[in-house]
Every structure is written in structure tokens, then in C-alpha cells.
Amino acid sequence: MAAKTAAGTIEPKKGLRAFISKNTNLVTFVSLAILLGLLTRGRSFEWPSVRNLMIAESVRAFAALGVGMIIITRGIDLSIGYVVCLVASVAASFAQTSDYTAALYAGRDFPLWLPFLAGIITGGLFGLLNGVLVAYGRLPAFIATLGTMSVARGFQLIYTKAAVVGSLKDSYKTISQGSLGPIPNLALYVAAACVVIWVLLRHTKRGTNFYAIGGNAMAARVSGINVERETVAVYTYAGILYGIAGCLLAGRLGLANALTANGMELDAIAAVTVGGVSQTGGVGTMSGMVIGVLTLGIINYGMTYLGVDSYYQLLVKGFIIIAAVYFDMKKYARRS
Amino acid sequence: MSDAGLEYVLEMVGISKSFPGVHALDKVTLRVKPGMVHALMGENGAGKSTLMKCLFGIYREDEGEIILKGSRSKFHSAKDALEAGVSMIHQELSNVPERSVSENIWLGREPLRRIGILKFLDHRKMHDDTSVLMKSLDMDINSSERMGGLSISKQQACEIAKAVSYDASVVVMDEPSSSLTETETAHLFKIIRNLTAKGVAVIYISHKMSEIFQIADEVSIMRDGKMIGTHPVADIDEDALIKLMVGRDNTHRFPPVESRIGELRLQVKGLCSSNPRSFRNVNFELRRGEILGIGGLVGAQRTELVVSIFGLRQVSAGEILVDGERVLVRSPRDAIAKGIALITEDRRGSGIFPLLSVTINTAVASLGSYLNVARFLEHRKIEAESQKLNEALRTKTPSMATQIQNLSGGNQQKVLVSRWLMTMPDILIMDEPTRGIDVGAKYEIYSIMADLARNGKSIIMVSSEMPELIGMSHRVMVLCAGRHTGTLEKSEATQESIMRLATQFE
Numbered sequence: 001m002a003a004k005t006a007a008g009t010i011e012p013k014k015g016l017r018a019f020i021s022k023n024t025n026l027v028t029f030v031s032l033a034i035l036l037g038l039l040t041r042g043r044s045f046e047w048p049s050v051r052n053l054m055i056a057e058s059v060r061a062f063a064a065l066g067v068g069m070i071i072i073t074r075g076i077d078l079s080i081g082y083v084v085c086l087v088a089s090v091a092a093s094f095a096q097t098s099d100y101t102a103a104l105y106a107g108r109d110f111p112l113w114l115p116f117l118a119g120i121i122t123g124g125l126f127g128l129l130n131g132v133l134v135a136y137g138r139l140p141a142f143i144a145t146l147g148t149m150s151v152a153r154g155f156q157l158i159y160t161k162a163a164v165v166g167s168l169k170d171s172y173k174t175i176s177q178g179s180l181g182p183i184p185n186l187a188l189y190v191a192a193a194c195v196v197i198w199v200l201l202r203h204t205k206r207g208t209n210f211y212a213i214g215g216n217a218m219a220a221r222v223s224g225i226n227v228e229r230e231t232v233a234v235y236t237y238a239g240i241l242y243g244i245a246g247c248l249l250a251g252r253l254g255l256a257n258a259l260t261a262n263g264m265e266l267d268a269i270a271a272v273t274v275g276g277v278s279q280t281g282g283v284g285t286m287s288g289m290v291i292g293v294l295t296l297g298i299i300n301y302g303m304t305y306l307g308v309d310s311y312y313q314l315l316v317k318g319f320i321i322i323a324a325v326y327f328d329m330k331k332y333a334r335r336s
Numbered sequence: 337m338s339d340a341g342l343e344y345v346l347e348m349v350g351i352s353k354s355f356p357g358v359h360a361l362d363k364v365t366l367r368v369k370p371g372m373v374h375a376l377m378g379e380n381g382a383g384k385s386t387l388m389k390c391l392f393g394i395y396r397e398d399e400g401e402i403i404l405k406g407s408r409s410k411f412h413s414a415k416d417a418l419e420a421g422v423s424m425i426h427q428e429l430s431n432v433p434e435r436s437v438s439e440n441i442w443l444g445r446e447p448l449r450r451i452g453i454l455k456f457l458d459h460r461k462m463h464d465d466t467s468v469l470m471k472s473l474d475m476d477i478n479s480s481e482r483m484g485g486l487s488i489s490k491q492q493a494c495e496i497a498k499a500v501s502y503d504a505s506v507v508v509m510d511e512p513s514s515s516l517t518e519t520e521t522a523h524l525f526k527i528i529r530n531l532t533a534k535g536v537a538v539i540y541i542s543h544k545m546s547e548i549f550q551i552a553d554e555v556s557i558m559r560d561g562k563m564i565g566t567h568p569v570a571d572i573d574e575d576a577l578i579k580l581m582v583g584r585d586n587t588h589r590f591p592p593v594e595s596r597i598g599e600l601r602l603q604v605k606g607l608c609s610s611n612p613r614s615f616r617n618v619n620f621e622l623r624r625g626e627i628l629g630i631g632g633l634v635g636a637q638r639t640e641l642v643v644s645i646f647g648l649r650q651v652s653a654g655e656i657l658v659d660g661e662r663v664l665v666r667s668p669r670d671a672i673a674k675g676i677a678l679i680t681e682d683r684r685g686s687g688i689f690p691l692l693s694v695t696i697n698t699a700v701a702s703l704g705s706y707l708n709v710a711r712f713l714e715h716r717k718i719e720a721e722s723q724k725l726n727e728a729l730r731t732k733t734p735s736m737a738t739q740i741q742n743l744s745g746g747n748q749q750k751v752l753v754s755r756w757l758m759t760m761p762d763i764l765i766m767d768e769p770t771r772g773i774d775v776g777a778k779y780e781i782y783s784i785m786a787d788l789a790r791n792g793k794s795i796i797m798v799s800s801e802m803p804e805l806i807g808m809s810h811r812v813m814v815l816c817a818g819r820h821t822g823t824l825e826k827s828e829a830t831q832e833s834i835m836r837l838a839t840q841f842e
Contacts, residue, residue, distance in 0.1 A: 216688065224701050
């Protein structure tokens with residue numbers, strides 16, 4: 001490389017410390033995994049444990065990938081939990097067994113693709129709405145998605161009349177609950193989504209635009225990027241991912257009700273923050289997001305294994321997100 | 337005021353202040369007499385605002401002392417200064433528009449009424465005190481009116497009243513007439529005379545010659561961080577003032593600009609900003625291989641003009657022609673498609689992506705030209721091209737993957753030039769291209785500009801530095817308060833001639 005190193009520019013750090021500071025999320029994950037392995041005397045490394053972890057975290061992974069991209073553009077999305085809940089209910093309503101008398105469409109038998117189509121469209125439309133409100137309505141993302149959160153919740157209660165949407169067809173449940181050899185289907189879907197998101201963020205113009213908008217929206221506009229259109233795109237993509245999450249979640253649980261996916265926004269935002277997606281915008285990777293999801297996963301698993309009350313687990317999760325954002329802000333705080 | 341015995345109410349003696357690489361103030365001494373209007377003049381960057389920031393404790397001076405009413409003083413904040421009787425009326429008003437006049441005046445020190453252990457705002461006292469204050473200054477402003485509903489000049493009068501309410505002995509006014517009409521300015525002068533009659537000293541910062549001769553008793557001139565001198569206004573005329581403001585040798589050096597001026601590239605006809613306070617009816621043209629400088633004082637609307645040409649702001653009238661063809665530029669995308677590039681004046685605010693790599697910072701505006709058939713980015717080509725451009729401009733960086741925030745200002749600027757060269761523009765607009773970069777890097781930027789002009793690019797350079805305008809431009813176009821007051825050929829462009837056009841207020 002002919003571009004020379006100048007006096008006064010900052011030399012990249014070398015060695016182990018540099019590796020740790022660059023891959024904090026990976027180092028954290030591996031240390032926690034080893035710690036858990038020691039505490040469980042190796043049981044957490046056995047395949048059934050790993051498999052359970054993958055099943056438990058898959059749906060969250062979709063939500064995390066979506067909100068992770070939004071945070072890269074320096075936005076936020078609080079509507080995740082209730083949008084996923086609404087999607088799960090819509091999808092479930094088209095997958096109920098035809099002989100179930102309490103079904104929303106009793107006596108009707110829909111093709112297997114319909115619940116997915118309806119679910120993904122519902123999620124996508126909510127994402128589109130969020131994006132339009134933020135980009136063209138110029139609402140703060142925080143407030144816009146807080147509003148759509150309530151809208152989604154209202155729709156869910158109206159649509160289901162606050163009842164459980166249960167008795168789903170086995171063929172539908174198998175899509176979520178089945179496995180390919182030892183690997184659960186859900187993990188395969190996540191893997192496929194990861195590849196798509198990786199290509200999007202790493203190999204497309206739009207992905208680079210997301211980083212640019214999050215890094216400096218004004219500079220992005222000056223550089224000819226259509227900031228509004230790209231913002232709508234990122235929220236819509238996230239909505240589609242929430243749609244997939246909702247459809248799969250309904251299949252995994254075999255039902256949907258008003259409590260399905262409650263609090264998932266917190267899980268997803270916590271996961272990507274632990275995974276190194278910065279609230280300052282313009283920073284984050286697909287692999288980081290997945291590592292974040294797995295990190296929170298093993299923390300949950302560990303606490304359950306150690307017999308920590310679920311109420312305390314909630315408390316711990318709150319502290320984790322606060323600590324993660326605190327360190328994130330310390331690391332990237334703009335020098336004024 | 338009862339300090340009649342003192343000759344000076346405020347003395348700033350031997351004030352020096354440096355920033356990394358810049359000597360902003362060099363042993364500056366300013367002495368202000370009570371009951372006088374003391375004008376402070378100088379070019380952009382002469383050090384006037386730095387001096388005032390030292391007075392108000394926003395900057396800490398490296399050496400020198402401030403003596404207020406005979407005793408050494410040191411203020412740590414504008415509030416400190418205010419309480420000691422030194423206040424500032426800013427160019428941009430800083431009030432709370434949704435609150436009333438009296439609430440604004442007593443903000444932060446509201447009179448309280450005690451009932452038992454509770455304290456409540458004493459609205460009546462606030463109102464009465466404000467009325468008395470207004471009457472004493474001969475101002476006709478209702479104390480219960482909403483601040484935001486008043487005209488700019490009345491809001492300014494309120495700020496002056498607030499200063500007086502602090503028992504001010506020195507009031508600093510920074511370009512107070514910049515957004516006032518003629519009648520309003522006349523009224524402002526009446527208020528100022530009212531103040532000086534009470535023994536208050538006014539430091540009046542302005543570029544408008546006519547005002548200085550109308551209102552000021554004494555004038556101090558600053559240049560390049562030094563105090564050039566203080567004169568009674570009666571002893572000096574406009575020509576002498578201009579000479580004192582700009583009279584420096586051309587110490588900077590510039591590479592020769594040897595380009596062949598070719599055909600018309602850009603024509604701007606009757607362009608008006610949609611903001612009525614901004615520029616109006618601007619006409620100019622730009623040829624192939626030409627460097628057109630745009631000069632003017634702060635508030636001349638130079639940046640507004642170029643960002644409007646680039647589609648970042650709306651225009652209400654006029655047309656833009658590129659290569660003889662009328663174009664509609666509604667966004668930067670349109671401008672880029674027409675071969676126009678803009679390097680903004682605010683490198684951090686609207687230039688760099690601090691946390692992203694040098695490569696992405698270079699390529700971000702031209703990613704659309706580096707897609708393969710599947711519309712994926714061709715990383716290898718992008719990296720090669722970014723590196724080639726940055727090497728050609730001799731950008732110094734540890735690697736192309738380094739975050740741009742770790743580069744020096746001059747190198748960041750070179751990355752931004754690379755970014756726009758990658759879009760292959762015909763017209764390159766550079767707003768303050770050498771702001772905040774050191775002398776050596778400046779020369780390199782000038783050389784790059786000269787090379788680009790030689791290779792047939794057309795350049796518009798907005799600059800506040802006179803030597804730069806004169807040294808680099810084929811022609812210098814001068815704006816004053818949004819009006820195009822003239823264009824000077826290279827042979828006519830001198831610091832004096834530019835300053836004369838730049839101060840040609842209506």
C-alpha cells in the first residue's frame with residue numbers, strides 16, 4: 001500500500017488487546033459459554049442443550065436482525081412485540097384445523113402458504129407505516145413506533161376478540177417444530193435469513209447506504225443518498241422479518257394469544273446492543289447481532305439452570321441492556 | 337454608574353490565545369471608556385469573536401488580564417459576566433419565545449413570594465419591575481406579551497433591557513443591525529444613545545461602515561489576531577479604515593493556476609432563494625478550467641447560494657444552465673447526475689462519516705457506478721479506485737480500512753475531494769476548502785485545485801480568506817447580505833476592492 005502512515009495519525013493497536021477490543025461481543029459470548037459449561041459440568045455443551053437454545057432463540061433472532069438494521073441507520077423500533085403478536089394471530093387464524101368449531105374461520109380450510117403470506121404482508125405493512133412516519137412524517141422513531149405498537153395491539157385484540165387462536169394444523173406446526181436430521185428447522189431458517197442480511201449489508205449499495213445514513217445523515221444527503229427512501233426500506237425490511245418471526249412463532253407454540261411475543265422488542269434491542277450494534281448509528285454487523293442473541297440466550301439458559309426466579313431474570317435483563325448501552329456510549333461518544 | 341472617576345470601565349490587556357496550529361490572539365489590548373460607543377472591526381477571522389469569548393469566559397486566555405472598573409476580574413461563564421455588569425447581545429437572539437417578555441427578562445432570578453415554607457413566583461413584581469425598566473429606556477413594549485410574537489427588533493430591545501436590568505456597565509453588541517430594517521436600526525441607535533447617556537459603555541461589532549461613523553465614538557481595528565490600533569472616529573475615514581482592516585502582506589503562497597479557460601459550463605440566471613432573508617437575483621457564469629472565487633463577509637449568504645445550486649435548499653426563481661441546457665436541481669442526486677459536486681464547509685457536520693472507513697468515505701457518492709450484473713457491489717474495484725484517488729492526492733492514512741475520524745483535518749479533506757472526484761464531476765464547488773487545516777496541507781489542497789483546473793474541471797471556491805480568493809481565483813464574485821455586489825477580474829481583485837464590495841450594504 002503506497003498510502004503512507006503519517007506522524008500524528010493513530011496507529012492501529014496490535015495483539016490480544018486489540019483483538020478483544022475489536023471483538024468484545026465474541027469474547028463475551030465465548031467466556032459466558034465456558035462459564036456456563038463449567039457450572040453445568042459440560043451439560044450445556046451437549047447437543048440437546050444446544051438444540052434447545054437454538055429453538056428458543058430463533059424467533060428472537062429474526063426480530064433482532066430487523067431492529068439491528070434499523071439501529072444501524074440510527075433509528076429504533078418499539079413496535080416489535082405487538083407486531084409479532086398481531087402477525088402470529090393473523091397467521092394462526094388461517095392455519096386452524098377445519099373441524100375446530102371455535103376457529104376464527106370455522107369450517108374453512110386454507111392452503112398452507114396463506115398464513116405465511118398474510119403474516120408477512122401484515123408485518124411488512126407495519127414496517128412500511130413506521131418507515132413513512134419516520135422518514136416523511138419526520139416523527140421521532142421512538143414516538144412513531146410507540147404509536148404503531150399500540151395500533152398493532154388494538155388490531156390484535158379486535159381481530160381475535162381477545163381469544164386464543166389455537167388448534168393449529170399439524171402440517172403448519174411441523175414447519176416450525178420439525179428438524180432436518182439433528183438440526184431444528186428453525187435454526188435453518190435463521191441461517192438462511194443471516195445469509196440474506198449479510199449480503200444486503202455487505203454487498204449491496206442499499207446496505208452501505210444504511211451505514212452512511214446512521215453515520216451522518218446530513219453527509220449522506222449531500223452524497224446523493226435518498227435518505228427518506230432508504231429509511232422506509234429499512235423499516236419495511238424489518239417489518240417483513242417480524243412477519244416471518246410471527247408466523248414461525250405461532251407454529252412453534254401451536255397457538256397465538258394477546259401475550260404472545262410480549263416484550264420481544266426489549267429482547268431484540270438488548271441482543272443487538274450486546275452484539276455491538278451502536279446506538280450512535282452506523283456501526284454493527286450481521287454476525288454481531290447473532291452473537292448478541294446467543295449471548296442473551298445462554299444468560300437466560302444459565303439463570304434458568306441455576307434456578308433463578310423468572311422475575312429476577314427480567315431484572316437482570318434490564319441491567320444488561322443498561323450496561324451494554326452505557327459501554328457503547330462510552331466507546332463511541334462523539335468527541336466534542 | 338458611579339465609576340466616573342475611572343478613565344476606562346473595561347480594560348483587556350495583553351490577551352493571547354492559541355489553538356493547535358493557530359495564534360488566534362496575539363497580545364491584544366482593548367480599553368473601553370464609560371459612556372462611549374466603541375466599535376470593533378476586522379475581517380472574518382481577525383479575532384473579534386475570540387476576544388469576546390475570552391471576555392465572557394467561554395475561552396480561557398493563555399495570558400493577559402481583564403480589568404473591570406479598576407479591579408482584576410475573571411469570568412467563568414456568561415452568567416458570571418452578566419452579574420458583574422458585562423453583557424452581550426448576540427447576533428442570534430437567545431430568548432424563550434413561548435414565554436412572556438417579563439418572564440424572559442427575569443429568567444433564572446425570578447422574584448419569589450414566600451407563603452409559609454412554600455415559595456411562589458411573584459408575577460406582579462416581575463410585571464411592575466419590567467414596566468419601570470421599559471419606561472426608563474423609553475421602550476414601548478408590553479411586559480406580558482409573548483416574546484416570540486414580537487418583531488426581531490423589539491426582541492432585541494428586550495435583550496438590551498435585560499442587560500440593563502443587571503445593572504450593566506458594558507454591553508457588547510455583535511452585528512446587532514444585521515436583521516433590522518433602516519427604521520429599526522434608527523430606533524436601536526436611539527436606545528444605544530440612551531444607554532451611553534446613563535454611562536454604559538457599548539462595544540459595537542459591525543462590518544457596516546456607515547453605522548460606525550453614525551454611532552461610534554472610537555474604533556478599534558483587529559487583523560490576524562493582533563490589535564492594529566484604536567482611533568477616535570472623528571479622526572478617520574472609510575478608506576483609511578479599509579486599509580487598516582486588510583493591510584497585510586500576502587504571506588501565503590499559492591501554486592500557479594495555469595489552465596486554459598474554455599467554453600461555458602455553468603450559467604446561473606436571476607437565482608433567488610426561497611428564504612427572503614437569503615440571496616436574491618444572483619447571476620454568474622463559469623467556464624471550463626476556471627476557478628471562480630466567491631467572497632463576502634459572514635452573513636453574505638455565500639454558502640446558501642452554493643448549497644441551493646446543489647439542490648440542498650429551495651429556490652423561488654431563476655434558472656441554472658449546465659452546458660447551455662436548463663436543468664432542474666431539486667436534490668443533491670439531481671446535481672450529481674448533472675456533474676456537479678459539493679464539498680461542504682462543515683467537514684464534521686455534513687462531510688465525513690467519522691466511524692466508517694476511508695474506502696467507504698471515498699466511494700459513498702458513486703456506489704451506483706460499481707455494481708455488477710446482480711447489482712452487488714464490486715468491492716475490489718471500489719477499493720482499487722478509492723486507493724488510486726487517495727494516492728494521487730497523497731492522502732496520508734495508516735490503511736484504507738482506517739476510520740476517517742483518525743485522520744488529520746487536511747487528510748480528511750483530501751478524502752472528501754477524492755469522494756467527489758470519484759463521481760467524475762465537471763463542476764466542483766468547494767465551500768471553505770482549507771478551513772481548519774494546517775498551512776502545509778493548505779498548499780497541497782491549492783495544488784490539487786490548480787491540477788483540476790488544468791485538467792478542464794471548473795471550480796467554484798467559497799472562501800473567507802482574502803489571500804486565498806486573490807491567489808487562487810480567475811475571477812472573484814462578491815456578495816453582500818445576499819446581493820451580488822460585483823465581480824472582479826484577477827487583475828482588479830485586491831483586498832481593498834473585495835472589502836469595498838463586501839461592505840456595500842443597501
